[in-house]
Amino acid sequence: MHDSEGTMRxxxxxxxxxxxxxRYGEGDAAVDxxxxxxxxxxxxxVVGLIGPSGSGKSTLLKCLGAVIEPTSGRMALAGETIYxxxxxxxxxxxxxxxxxxxxxxxPYLIPFLDVTDNVALLPxxxxxxxxxxxxxxxxxxxxxxxxxxxxxQVPQLSGGEQQRIAIARALVNQPPIxxxxxxxxxxxxxRALTVIRILNEMAQRxxxxxxxxxxxxxxxxxxxxxxxxxxxxxxxxxxxARAA
Amino acid sequence: xxxxxxxxxxxxxxKFVFTGVGLGLLVGLTLSMAGIYRxxxxxxxxxxxxxxxxxxxxxxxxxxxYAEPSNVRDDAYRALLSVRGVAESGNxxxxxxxxxxxxxxxxxxxxxxxxxxxxxxxxxVAGRPITRSHYEAIADVRTGFRLDERIRIxxxxxxxxxxxxxxxxxxxxxxxxxxxxxxxxxxFLKDNDALVNERARTAANPAFNRPGVPGLLEAVxxxxxxxxxxxxxxxxxxxxxxxxxxxxxIRRWKHLEAYTRADMDDILVxxxxxxxxxxxxxxxxxxxxxxxxxVAFIIYTMTLNKVRExxxxxxxxxxxxxxxxxxxxxxxxxxxxxxxxxxxxxxLWAPIFPKYVLLLPGDAVLGAVLVLAIxxxxxxxxxxxxxxxxxxxxxxx
Numbered sequence: 001m002h003d004s005e006g007t008m009r010x011x012x013x014x015x016x017x018x019x020x021x022x023r024y025g026e027g028d029a030a031v032d033x034x035x036x037x038x039x040x041x042x043x044x045x046v047v048g049l050i051g052p053s054g055s056g057k058s059t060l061l062k063c064l065g066a067v068i069e070p071t072s073g074r075m076a077l078a079g080e081t082i083y084x085x086x087x088x089x090x091x092x093x094x095x096x097x098x099x100x101x102x103x104x105x106x107p108y109l110i111p112f113l114d115v116t117d118n119v120a121l122l123p124x125x126x127x128x129x130x131x132x133x134x135x136x137x138x139x140x141x142x143x144x145x146x147x148x149x150x151x152x153q154v155p156q157l158s159g160g161e162q163q164r165i166a167i168a169r170a171l172v173n174q175p176p177i178x179x180x181x182x183x184x185x186x187x188x189x190x191r192a193l194t195v196i197r198i199l200n201e202m203a204q205r206x207x208x209x210x211x212x213x214x215x216x217x218x219x220x221x222x223x224x225x226x227x228x229x230x231x232x233x234x235x236x237x238x239x240x241a242r243a244a
Numbered sequence: 245x246x247x248x249x250x251x252x253x254x255x256x257x258x259k260f261v262f263t264g265v266g267l268g269l270l271v272g273l274t275l276s277m278a279g280i281y282r283x284x285x286x287x288x289x290x291x292x293x294x295x296x297x298x299x300x301x302x303x304x305x306x307x308x309x310y311a312e313p314s315n316v317r318d319d320a321y322r323a324l325l326s327v328r329g330v331a332e333s334g335n336x337x338x339x340x341x342x343x344x345x346x347x348x349x350x351x352x353x354x355x356x357x358x359x360x361x362x363x364x365x366x367x368x369v370a371g372r373p374i375t376r377s378h379y380e381a382i383a384d385v386r387t388g389f390r391l392d393e394r395i396r397i398x399x400x401x402x403x404x405x406x407x408x409x410x411x412x413x414x415x416x417x418x419x420x421x422x423x424x425x426x427x428x429x430x431x432f433l434k435d436n437d438a439l440v441n442e443r444a445r446t447a448a449n450p451a452f453n454r455p456g457v458p459g460l461l462e463a464v465x466x467x468x469x470x471x472x473x474x475x476x477x478x479x480x481x482x483x484x485x486x487x488x489x490x491x492x493x494i495r496r497w498k499h500l501e502a503y504t505r506a507d508m509d510d511i512l513v514x515x516x517x518x519x520x521x522x523x524x525x526x527x528x529x530x531x532x533x534x535x536x537x538x539v540a541f542i543i544y545t546m547t548l549n550k551v552r553e554x555x556x557x558x559x560x561x562x563x564x565x566x567x568x569x570x571x572x573x574x575x576x577x578x579x580x581x582x583x584x585x586x587x588x589x590x591x592l593w594a595p596i597f598p599k600y601v602l603l604l605p606g607d608a609v610l611g612a613v614l615v616l617a618i619x620x621x622x623x624x625x626x627x628x629x630x631x632x633x634x635x636x637x638x639x640x641x
Contacts, residue, residue, distance in 0.1 A: 062639055102639070112251045117251070120246075121246065122561070130245070186537050
């Protein structure tokens with residue numbers, strides 16, 4: 001795998017979680033949202049995370065995204081332990097910026113930036129010069145077949161185009177993992193499948209591990225591996241089982 | 245790095261500029277209030293400068309002639325000229341009155357003076373000085389009078405022979421200068437009916453109408469129908485004369501009050517207009533506080549409208565200082581637009597004010613600094629709100 005500078009990056013398990021718990025509140029009001037989650041995702045994999053409302057999907061995503069702190073357990077991203085009963089990384093902001101891409105249910109593009117700058121913002125935040133960041137953004141937009149919309153303003157884009165731009169933004173720093181929170185929810189079937197196809201292509205191309213949280217029945221069959229989450233615990237539905 | 249504040253401003257420039265213009269009108273009002281205060285002080289100082297006097301001699305135990313009524317006999321100047329250090333004297337009367345002009349009233353301060361002596365208008369912008377003993381006038385341009393126009397003051401018509409500028413009373417009324425004797429007549433002479441009535445009353449008084457004293461009644465009546473008083477005697481001192489020493493001599497030996505320029509400045513600025521100045525200053529403070537509150541509210545609202553974008557920015561790794569900088573720059577941008585609009589409108593509407601509005605460059609600079617400081621302070625509330633935004637809100641659930 002190559003990083004943004006074109007140098008070789010050693011291959012590690014992209015996501016490795018064991019015994020992860022998260023408790024909200026204390027005493028009688030305490031709620032255990034995660035009760036010992038285990039998960040392994042390899043580079044280049046697109047994995048589905050499925051579960052009913054309140055099952056702990058969003059909590060797991062927020063823990064993985066280093067947005068909230070787990071209560072206990074261990075998390076490693078790209079071979080680096082980031083949590084082991086306490087954060088092992090001092091700068092979570094930099095971790096999110098450099099190692100994790102986010103795709104949301106709605107694209108949440110910055111409306112006052114054009115398409116190129118929406119994507120280029122991430123490398124710029126990482127200290128890349130404006131020119132290089134924009135070049136990198138344009139390359140990513142071309143890879144996602146929206147290169148012709150590079151100068152467009154956000155309100156001029158269709159829902160599908162906006163979601164592609166959001167994917168380009170998530171990928172532009174070439175993070176080892178992407179967390180996608182119901183990325184196809186606002187899209188029709190055709191566009192939803194297109195987004196999943198793009199995510200699969202990008203995962204293969206950039207060796208990025210992608211976790212897709214979804215309720216969307218029409219895209220569930222596209223995943224090779226699925227984690228079900230129920231009452232704060234994950235259950236893997238292996239490829240073989242799915243094939244059966 | 246992209247200037248996020250600039251991009252956001254450009255994206256919603258209409259709303260931003262409109263908000264800035266609204267703020268600008270408020271800033272313009274604040275600058276105008278400062279200008280009115282400065283104008284008030286300047287009117288008082290101009291009044292002192294234009295007379296060309298070093299000392300003002302007035303009735304004892306009064307703060308005359310501007311802050312309190314003062315009457316001095318018009319021959320007192322002879323005694324004053326004998327005081328060591330006094331070079332010139334000039335009798336002056338002041339009377340605030342309404343003059344009919346073009347179907348309306350003009351409120352003026354009528355000044356009686358002796359041409360060529362202290363108290364005359366400092367300079368003319370048109371026409372000539374008064375050369376005749378009676379019925380000529382010099383008017384401040386703000387009266388609206390024109391050269392060669394005939395104006396009626398009480399019983400007589402006066403020809404406007406000269407125009408001057410920035411000759412106003414401490415209350416801001418434009419001045420009309422007439423010869424001293426005319427002004428004394430206007431100030432002290434009664435109308436015909438009152439004179440007839442007064443003569444009859446005096447004739448009925450046996451003390452003034454004694455059969456054995458011919459001429460007494462006529463003398464008393466003549467004294468009642470004329471005035472030998474003025475409001476102030478202005479003195480110009482000889483070079484190197486110490487005004488404090490001369491004033492002390494006059495107080496001690498002439499039984500009159502004498503004020504130096506510094507004394508008069510104190511009377512005008514610290515006493516006469518002090519209440520008005522404090523009133524305006526209070527209004528100025530309230531306006532500044534209201535402006536700060538409005539700016540804070542605007543910036544806070546603008547920030548709350550961007551909570552989702554801020555959450556995304558934080559989630560994707562934007563530093564707190566990047567987000568704080570964006571809000572601060574927008575607040576300063578709003579302040580800059582507000583100041584430019586405010587300064588422009590204050591300059592444009594200043595001449596429309598009936599009283600003098602003095603917009604000093606120093607006040608404008610101070611105003612700009614204060615507006616930007618208020619905007620920066622006002623943005624703190626919004627910045628705190630933005631920094632409290634949880635990046636997790638960008639993720640559902």
